[in-house]
Amino acid sequence: MINISQDIKIFLTFFLIFSFFTQWVSWNEFSRFALTRAISEENVLNIDSFYNQTGDRSYYEGHYYTDKAPGMSFTALPIYTLWKLVYHLGLPQLASQVNLDGIGLTYYVKEVAFTYYQNPSNFLLGSMFLVTVFTSSLFSALTVLLLYKVSKYFTDNEKERLLIVLIYGLGTLAFSHALVFTSHSAETFFGFLSFYLLLKFKQNKLRRGSLFLAGIFLGFGLVVGYSSLLIGAVCLLYLFSINKKAIVIFLTGFALAILPLIIYSYSIFGTPFDFTGRLKYLDTIPIPANLEKFYIGQDSGVSSGLLNFLRLTPLLIPILSQMLIFPSKGLFFYHPILIFSFIGLVYAYKKYKIESMLIVFLFTLFLVIIPFQFLIWWGAFSGVGLRYMLPVVPFLMIPLISALKKIDLKILILPLCFSIFVNFLLLQYGEDTISMMNPSQYEEKLKNFQVLSDPLINHYLPLFLRNGPRSILFENILLNKKIDIRLTPHSCGLTPPILQKSEVLLFTLPFIGIIALKLPFLSLVPIFLVIFLIWKKEILKKLNLSSKQKLLILIGSIFIFIVLFIRITNFLYGENWYAPEWHNGKLDTGKWAYQNSTIQIFNKYQKEIEKTFAFNIEPFYELRTLQIYSNDKLVFEDIIKNETRIKKQLNLTPGLNVIKFYSVEGCDIPTELGVRDCDLRCLSFKIYNVQIISNDK
Amino acid sequence: MVSKKIKILEKIKSDKNKQENLLVIFITFGVLILSLGVYMVGNHISFGSIILTIGSGIFYISIILFVFFFA
Numbered sequence: 001m002i003n004i005s006q007d008i009k010i011f012l013t014f015f016l017i018f019s020f021f022t023q024w025v026s027w028n029e030f031s032r033f034a035l036t037r038a039i040s041e042e043n044v045l046n047i048d049s050f051y052n053q054t055g056d057r058s059y060y061e062g063h064y065y066t067d068k069a070p071g072m073s074f075t076a077l078p079i080y081t082l083w084k085l086v087y088h089l090g091l092p093q094l095a096s097q098v099n100l101d102g103i104g105l106t107y108y109v110k111e112v113a114f115t116y117y118q119n120p121s122n123f124l125l126g127s128m129f130l131v132t133v134f135t136s137s138l139f140s141a142l143t144v145l146l147l148y149k150v151s152k153y154f155t156d157n158e159k160e161r162l163l164i165v166l167i168y169g170l171g172t173l174a175f176s177h178a179l180v181f182t183s184h185s186a187e188t189f190f191g192f193l194s195f196y197l198l199l200k201f202k203q204n205k206l207r208r209g210s211l212f213l214a215g216i217f218l219g220f221g222l223v224v225g226y227s228s229l230l231i232g233a234v235c236l237l238y239l240f241s242i243n244k245k246a247i248v249i250f251l252t253g254f255a256l257a258i259l260p261l262i263i264y265s266y267s268i269f270g271t272p273f274d275f276t277g278r279l280k281y282l283d284t285i286p287i288p289a290n291l292e293k294f295y296i297g298q299d300s301g302v303s304s305g306l307l308n309f310l311r312l313t314p315l316l317i318p319i320l321s322q323m324l325i326f327p328s329k330g331l332f333f334y335h336p337i338l339i340f341s342f343i344g345l346v347y348a349y350k351k352y353k354i355e356s357m358l359i360v361f362l363f364t365l366f367l368v369i370i371p372f373q374f375l376i377w378w379g380a381f382s383g384v385g386l387r388y389m390l391p392v393v394p395f396l397m398i399p400l401i402s403a404l405k406k407i408d409l410k411i412l413i414l415p416l417c418f419s420i421f422v423n424f425l426l427l428q429y430g431e432d433t434i435s436m437m438n439p440s441q442y443e444e445k446l447k448n449f450q451v452l453s454d455p456l457i458n459h460y461l462p463l464f465l466r467n468g469p470r471s472i473l474f475e476n477i478l479l480n481k482k483i484d485i486r487l488t489p490h491s492c493g494l495t496p497p498i499l500q501k502s503e504v505l506l507f508t509l510p511f512i513g514i515i516a517l518k519l520p521f522l523s524l525v526p527i528f529l530v531i532f533l534i535w536k537k538e539i540l541k542k543l544n545l546s547s548k549q550k551l552l553i554l555i556g557s558i559f560i561f562i563v564l565f566i567r568i569t570n571f572l573y574g575e576n577w578y579a580p581e582w583h584n585g586k587l588d589t590g591k592w593a594y595q596n597s598t599i600q601i602f603n604k605y606q607k608e609i610e611k612t613f614a615f616n617i618e619p620f621y622e623l624r625t626l627q628i629y630s631n632d633k634l635v636f637e638d639i640i641k642n643e644t645r646i647k648k649q650l651n652l653t654p655g656l657n658v659i660k661f662y663s664v665e666g667c668d669i670p671t672e673l674g675v676r677d678c679d680l681r682c683l684s685f686k687i688y689n690v691q692i693i694s695n696d697k
Numbered sequence: 698m699v700s701k702k703i704k705i706l707e708k709i710k711s712d713k714n715k716q717e718n719l720l721v722i723f724i725t726f727g728v729l730i731l732s733l734g735v736y737m738v739g740n741h742i743s744f745g746s747i748i749l750t751i752g753s754g755i756f757y758i759s760i761i762l763f764v765f766f767f768a
Contacts (some may be wrong), residue, residue, distance in 0.1 A: 007765060043746045045739050074731060077746075078754035142764050149768060196768065207714075213721055213763070216728060220756070256725065259732040267739025495703075 007145055007532050014144045014169045016530050017180035018137035020523070021471050024128050025381045025430050029181040031056035031066045033131065035073035036080050045070075047267055052104075052115040057555065060269060070264050071224030072183045076131040083130050087123050105680040107492045107671055116491050116680060127485045129473065132181040139189035140178030144169045147394055148187070150196050154352070154401045155157055163404060171419035172335050173390045176383030176426060177454035183225035184390040190221030191231035192394045198235055199355075211239070211246050212375065215253025216483075223261045227391045232371060232561035234362045238327045241354050283508060286303045286528045303367050318446045319371040328452040329386045330432065331376065334422050335417035341396040344403030352398075359395050366392045381430030381489065383423075384455055422456070426522075427469040429487055431459045435481065460583045467499050468521030477520065478504055491679040492671060505572055505600065508656050513603045525561065527531065574598030578681050590688035591683065592620070595667045599659045603652040603691060612660070612693040613650045618643040620683040623671060625664035631657055649695070661685060717767050719724030720759055 023196055034050035051057055058065045066073065066227065101124065104115040132400040147168050151161040168174055177184045197214035200206040200572045221228030232254070239247055256339035262272040322328045332339050349356040373379070379387055433453035434442070444454055451517070472495075476484040481502055487495045532539060545553070578595035580587055603609055617626065619640045626646065628636035636648050650659070663684035670679035734749025736742075 011765075039738055039746045039749060043738055043741070043743070045735075049757070072736075074749065074753045074755060077750045078757055080752045082754075138761075145764060146768065193764070195768070200768075208715070210721070213724060216724060217760075220728065257728050259728065263732055263735045263739065289722075322741065352759045 006150070010148050010165055011145045013534050014165075014178075015141035016138060016139055016686055017170075017527055017532075018175075019026065019133045020473065020527065020530075021427055022129060022132045022137060022179045022485045023382070023472055024132065025180055025488050025658065027054040027056040027490065028068070029132075030054035030183060031185075032073045032076070032102065033128065034455050035051050035066045035068075035070055036076045038130065039073070039077060040080055040084065043347040043496065045264065046468065047109045047464075052113070053110070053117070055109060055114065062482070065268055069183060069223060069225050070261070071220065071222075072135060072181070074184055074223070074260065075186065079131050079134045083127055084123070101668050104670075105492075105494075105669065107490070107678050107680060108479060109611075114490070114531045115144050116488075116494065118494055118680070124228075124424075125486075126484060128181070129483050129485050132179070136181055136185040137471075140169075140174055143174065143185070143189045143192055143394055146192055146196050147397055150192075150199065150394075150398065151401055153199060154348075154398060155405065157405075160401060160404045163399050165418060167337055167400065167419070168394060170507040171337050171416055171424060172393050172421075172423075173331075173383060173386060174393060175423040177387055177390050180382045182185075182382070184227075184387045187225035187227050187393070188391040188394060190217045190224060191228050191235075191391050194221065195231065195238070195395070196220035198238050198242065200238075200617055201246070208246060208249065210383040211249045212253040215250040215255075216247075216257040217253075217498065218250075219254040220259025224260050228364075230362065230365050231391055233360050233365065237361070238354065238358055243443075255498065288547075298437075316368075316371055317447065318449055320367060321449055322446070323367075323371065323374075323386060323453055326451050327454045327456055329384055331386055331389055334384060334386075334456070335419045337400075337419040338396055338405040339415070340407065340412060341400045343399065343407065344399035347401040347406050355398060359399060362395055363392055363621055378432075378434045378452075380434070383426050384489050404499055412571070421604040424469040425456070425460050425464045427471070428460050428463040428467060430489060432489070433459070452512035458585065463497055463582070466520065468519075469523050470499070471523040471526075474523050475499065478519065492680040493578075494680050497582045498579045500579045501573055501577070502568060503569075503572060506566075508602060509568075510606075510655070511604050513568045513570045514572055514600065514603055514656070516572055517568055518565045518567055522565055525565070545609050570604065574600045578683075583668050590616075590618075590686045592665075592683045593661055593663070593685045593687060594682055596660055596662045597684075598661070599690070601650075601652060601657045601659060603654050603657060606654050608654070609652050610695050611650055611652055612647055612695060613691075614645065614693060616643060616645050616688050617692040618665075618686045620671075621668055621675060622665075624684060624687060627664060629660040629662065648649065661687070699717055713767075720763050720767060723755055723759040724763065727752050727754075731756060 002391055009011050030050070031047075031054040034047035034054060035045070037050060038047050046062050046065055047054075047057065048061035054066075056067050056432065058067045064534055070429040101117040101120050103119060104117050106113050106115055107379045116171050133617045144165055145499070148161055155161060174185070174188070194214045194217040197210060201208075201214070202210060214235070218232050221231065236250075239329060265274055266272045320690070322330070322332050325333060327333050344357050345360065366389055373388055379464075412460070433455060437445075437452070442452070444450075450649060470487070472487045474485065476482045499519055502520060505517055506515045506517045508514050540550075573591065574597070578592040580589070580591055582588070601611075601613075617640055619642070620625075623639055623641045626636070626638055626640050627634060631653065635650065636646075638646075650657075661684075665684075667682035667684040669682050670676040730752030731749060732752070734745055734747075734752050737745030737748055739745075
């Protein structure tokens with residue numbers, strides 16, 4: 001029986017959670033998005049107009065191309081085009097805007113110049129959000145729904161089915177990769193959908209003709225990303241065990257669906273099989289120095305793969321240790337709930353022999369193939385980087401259902417909570433410590449089975465304690481009134497690891513002060529609200545509360561919200577401040593200002609009062625003239641040569657006073673001055689130790 | 698009474714099969730139109746991007762409908 005209402009609830013819950021935490025983190029997204037834009041705006045497959053925004057590119061016969069499989073860009077195309085139509089119809093005055101990207105700032109990686117666009121148009125920012133939400137987030141939520149449907153073949157217990165959905169959606173790699181515009185979530189969806197149809201076929205719940213669809217889905221999975229080949233091998237074996245004759249129908253669908261990939265490859269490279277020029281024409285391979293030794297040059301194509309294989313063999317076990325157990329990337333370290341999948345396999349084997357064997361085979365296949373990737377790059381920025389294992393994760397949920405039946409929930413609860421907690425903890429600015437290691441240290445640690453990096457303790461936990469789980473979308477709506485999901489390390493300081501502001505002005509209350517909303521951990525509030533609203537009926541039924549109890553809980557919740565997230569103050573940072581700097585786990589107490597930055601001071605009395613405004617200030621790079629305006633009236637002007645403590649008497653009018661810091665010489669970009677390699681902020685003064693002192697004291 | 702119920706169920710099933718067949722056709726055509734679009738864009742033929750967008754759009758919507766109602 002179809003339970004549409006339950007299906008929609010499950011889908012909506014995960015789709016909204018994923019959408020809320022979407023991020024735009026790396027060259028990977030820029031590369032895929034470049035192809036979408038190139039097709040939509042220029043009717044071409046090359047990304048010549050956008051190549052400088054990404055290092056993930058191929059170069060062939062004078063043109064740049066994305067080095068990714070094109071499926072994700074194709075899928076994003078209708079979303080991008082529809083948004084373009086809506087945006088331009090709704091806001092026709094912006095349709096004529098020539099430069100969508102805004103001001104480009106140049107930065108260098110291994111002496112290759114790249115451009116980061118600081119203020120792209122609202123149309124582009126909206127596009128980035130929408131293509132991420134309606135591809136990765138949507139496909140991930142659909143995979144969650146599929147898993148719910150699959151689970152009914154293995155259990156009748158509704159609680160176990162919902163628990164497995166919760167584990168997959170929030171407690172595994174699926175969460176991190178539902179948030180970014182990369183191919184992994186879509187590959188996973190298409191692979192698992194194909195497997196699901198085969199499972200239905202086996203249960204005689206699918207017509208033979210529908211196997212054609214299973215083939216199409218798997219084939220399109222390959223257009224999106226190449227891990228579908230491995231899932232394809234497992235699906236073929238599975239179908240072979242069910243009905244050998246049906247393989248032809250399946251393969252026909254598969255062959256049809258990979259047509260776009262073959263035509264794409266042939267149109268560009270003149271061969272149907274070098275899909276992205278990865279074998280020969282990679283342009284700027286950003287291989288970290290410590291991995292160069294292990295990588296054979298890009299010109300040797302297939303032979304390089306063979307040589308890589310020979311070089312890899314002695315490193316296979318050390319790499320697998322880092323992949324599975326160690327805190328560097330460890331699949332089971334970060335998501336210990338997955339360990340129970342293997343315990344579940346023992347139970348599942350009795351009843352579902354073929355499925356269990358195929359899951360073990362698939363997992364092993366990924367373990368043998370994936371380490372090759374780590375010879376080029378260990379992957380990072382979204383989650384801890386073990387992205388290539390994602391397509392196998394929904395398959396691991398199947399034996400986990402058997403484990404849920406046999407193992408006491410009390411034993412599972414701790415690893416489950418940790419797995420979910422880690423995913424929320426990882427919602428921070430990404431890191432790539434392994435790439436930064438020096439080559440000899442890297443090799444020694446790898447061969448001696450030592451931990452390569454510990455991003456959880458050294459990077460994510462300290463940031464989490466300061467920021468809470470970050471929703472970049474939510475932050476930017478609150479702080480900048482923009483739909484902006486960028487949190488990319490390649491922004492060179494423009495999208496920082498620390499919240500740009502920890503508090504935002506809500507409103508002012510006469511006689512009391514500024515009512516400020518505290519941002520750290522605030523992102524959890526909308527999530528709890530969404531979950532409650534979707535599952536309200538079930539939650540209230542379970543709790544069975546009287547009207548009086550409901551009212552008490554509502555009042556209690558509002559009280560807790562006020563205590564945790566509201567602060568009354570008489571001083572707040574206003575506009576144009578950069579986020580505090582974060583160096584090796586330590587927060588700089590100062591804040592860098594743009595050319596004209598403001599602070600807000602509240603006078604709660606009904607008369608003008610005098611207060612002393614004191615702060616330390618240092619100029620960036622050269623001496624600068626500082627002007628201070630109090631409510632647009634110049635009250636201070638001096639040349640700041642080096643770090644100075646300034647004290648100034650200010651007459652504050654009743655209510656809110658805006659104090660502006662203005663640098664007469666403007667601001668400068670460190671990278672353009674050659675002071676720092678990758679810092680695109682425009683800096684004027686650094687201000688710290690701000691104090692507002694009452695004169696009557 | 699029972700035979701009437703069976704008839705209704707059979708009708709629902711046959712309608713569902715028809716809808717599923719329609720969706721299979723949409724998905725197949727979606728992929729074919731998408732492939733045509735890639736060919737046209739790759740060979741600089743006008744309206745290639747529009748064809749590709751339409752193909753991709755048909756495929757995209759059909760998949761979502763399929764997962765919700767027929768999977």
